[in-house]
Amino acid sequence: MKDYVAEMGGAALGARLRRLSATIDADASRVYAARGVRFEQRWFGVINQLALVGPLGVRQLADALGITHASVSETRQSLERAGLIASEADPSDARRRVLTLSPSGKALVAQLRPLWAAFDDAARALDAEAGRVTEALARLEDALARKSLFERIADGAASRI
Incomplete structure (x- = not known):
C-alpha cells in the first residue's frame, strides 16, 4: 500500500x-x-519548567511553552491527579493558579534527570542525522508568524473563486 x-x-x-x-x-x-516509570510525555514541558524555574502560573507556562492556556490547564489537572504538582490560588489574583512541584514531583524529576539527558542526546543526534530538521522547523514557524496558514488559504481561495 x-x-x-x-x-x-x-x-x-x-x-x-x-x-x-x-x-x-x-x-x-x-x-x-x-x-x-509512570510518566506521560505530554507532562514533560510543564514538569521541566517547574523544575527549572520554580512556581509558575498557567499563563506563564503557556507562554514559555508556546502552547494554549487550555492545554496547560488540561495537563495541570492530569499532573494534579498523579500527585506530581500542586496548585494554589495566586495571592495577587485568586482567579489565577500557581503551580509547583509536589514532593513526589520533585523526587520524580530527580529520578528522571539522567534519562532526560539521554533523551536530549538522542534528539540532538537524530536532528543531526536528519540534516538539522529543527532549523527547517524554525523557518516554518517564522513563515507562519509572518503569514498564517489561514491567511495563505484565504488568499489562495479568493484567487480561485
Missing part, C-alpha cells in the same frame, strides 16, 4: 508533523514503561 502522506509532500505537512509527533511520543512512552 502506498504512503499517502509521504506522496503528498508539502500538501500533507500537518499530517506528516502529527505522524512524527506520534512516533516520537510513542517511543518516549516505551522508554518510560521499560524503566517502570
Whole structure:
C-alpha cells in the first residue's frame, strides 16, 4: 500500500508533523514503561519548567511553552491527579493558579534527570542525522508568524473563486 502522506509532500505537512509527533511520543512512552516509570510525555514541558524555574502560573507556562492556556490547564489537572504538582490560588489574583512541584514531583524529576539527558542526546543526534530538521522547523514557524496558514488559504481561495 502506498504512503499517502509521504506522496503528498508539502500538501500533507500537518499530517506528516502529527505522524512524527506520534512516533516520537510513542517511543518516549516505551522508554518510560521499560524503566517502570509512570510518566506521560505530554507532562514533560510543564514538569521541566517547574523544575527549572520554580512556581509558575498557567499563563506563564503557556507562554514559555508556546502552547494554549487550555492545554496547560488540561495537563495541570492530569499532573494534579498523579500527585506530581500542586496548585494554589495566586495571592495577587485568586482567579489565577500557581503551580509547583509536589514532593513526589520533585523526587520524580530527580529520578528522571539522567534519562532526560539521554533523551536530549538522542534528539540532538537524530536532528543531526536528519540534516538539522529543527532549523527547517524554525523557518516554518517564522513563515507562519509572518503569514498564517489561514491567511495563505484565504488568499489562495479568493484567487480561485
